[in-house]
Amino acid sequence: LFGLPGQAAHERVLLAADEQTGLKAILAVHSTARGPAFGGCRFWTYDNELAALNDALRLSQGMSLKNALADLPFGGGKAVIIKPAGHFDRPALFAAFGRAVESLQGAYITAEDVGTTTADMLGMQAQTQYVSGIPRAGAFGGDPSPKTAWGVFVSIQAGVRLQLGRESLEGVRVALQGLGAVGWHLAEFLHKAGAKLVVADVDAAKVARAQAELGAQAVGVLEILKADVDVLAPCALGASLNAQTIPQIRAQLIAGAANNQLATVEDGDALQQRGICYLPDYLVNAGGIVSVAREYRNEGEESAVMAEVSRIGERVAELLERVKREDSTPARVADAWARSKLVKPV
Ligand code: NAI
Structure with missing residues (x-):
C-alpha cells in the first residue's frame, strides 16, 4: 500500500x-x-x-465507499x-x-x-471479459444512467419527506446542474412527479429541450447553484460544492449524481452549518453500479434491479437517523458507515 x-x-x-x-x-x-x-x-x-x-x-x-454502502460484493x-x-x-x-x-x-x-x-x-469485449454496461438481447443491461437517475430520484423523495416535511414532490422546486445522461432522466422523473425544474447546462440544446418538453426554467451555468429552489441536484462534474459556492446556495437539500461534489470534507461541515442537508453523492448515485454489477453477475430481472436501486431511498432514511443520533454531518456519518463495510461481505 x-x-x-x-x-x-x-x-x-x-x-x-x-x-x-x-x-x-x-x-x-x-x-x-x-x-x-x-x-x-x-x-x-x-x-x-x-x-x-x-x-x-x-x-x-x-x-x-459507494460499493460498500450499496452492499455490493465488489x-x-x-x-x-x-x-x-x-x-x-x-x-x-x-x-x-x-x-x-x-x-x-x-x-x-x-x-x-x-x-x-x-x-x-x-x-x-473482444479484449477483456472484465467489462460491463453492455446492452443484451432479452435481458436488462447497457447504459446505467437511467438507474443512476432513479436512485437519485428516490433519494430526493426521501430527503424531501424527511428534511423538508413534504410528502410529495408536487410543486417542489429543483435545480438541476447538468442535463446529460443522468441529469436528463432525473429531470423526466422529477417532472412526472410534479416538481418545478430550474436547469442549466453548457449545452444550449439540452436546455432548450428541457424548456420545451419539461416546462423547465433555464438559468446560466454560473447561476444554477444560487437558484431560489428547495432542492439542488448537481449532475455535471465534481467539486461544485466549495468555499466559493456554498455561501450562495439557497436550496435546503442537495442530492445529485455527480461524483465528488464536495471539494473538501470541511465543505460538508460548512453546508451543515448553513442548515443545508447534503446527501452524499456516493450514497445516492449508486444506481448505475448496482445495474452494471447485476449485469456482470448475470443476476436478476429489470424489476429486481429497480427494487435494489429503490433501496437507496431507505438508506438515505437510515443515514439521516444516524446523523441525528450521532450529532454529526451526513458526509461524515456516511464516510464512517461505508468504511466500516470495507471488509469481505459475509
Ligand atoms: P454526461 O457527460 O452525460 O452529462 C454531464 C452534463 O453536464 C453534460 O450535459 C454537460 O454538458 C453538462 N455540464 C458540464 N459542465 C457543466 C457546468 N459547468 N454546468 C452545467 N452543466 C455542465 O455525464 P453523466 O453520465 O450524466 O454523469 C453526470 C455525473 O454523474 C458525473 O459526475 C458522473 O461521474 C456521475 N455519475 C454518473 C453515473 C452514470 O450512470 N452515468 C453513475 C454515477 C455517477
Missing part, C-alpha cells in the same frame, strides 16, 4: 500507455477487500497527467483515459484500454462513466 500526497492509499495503480493508439490511461484499484474493484472508465481532457492521476485516485476511493476502482489531443482511432484506443483491463486479471472491472459509451464497452 502506498499513498500520494492528499490521496488515499491504493492497492494497485496501473499506468497504461500504448504508442500506436495514443492510449494513456490510469487504472486505479483502491480496495479489493469486498471483491474485485468495480468502477467506470472516464474519457476526458486533462490539463496534465498528474490531474488525471488525481482524478482517478479520488474517483476510485469513492467507488469503494471493491472500488476506477479508470481514466486521457483524451488524445489530435486525431485518434476510437475503437483501437478502447481495444488497447481493454488489453490493459485484461492485464489486471480481474482485479478491476470496468464500465461506462463520463465520456464513454455502451459502444466503447461492447468494442472492448
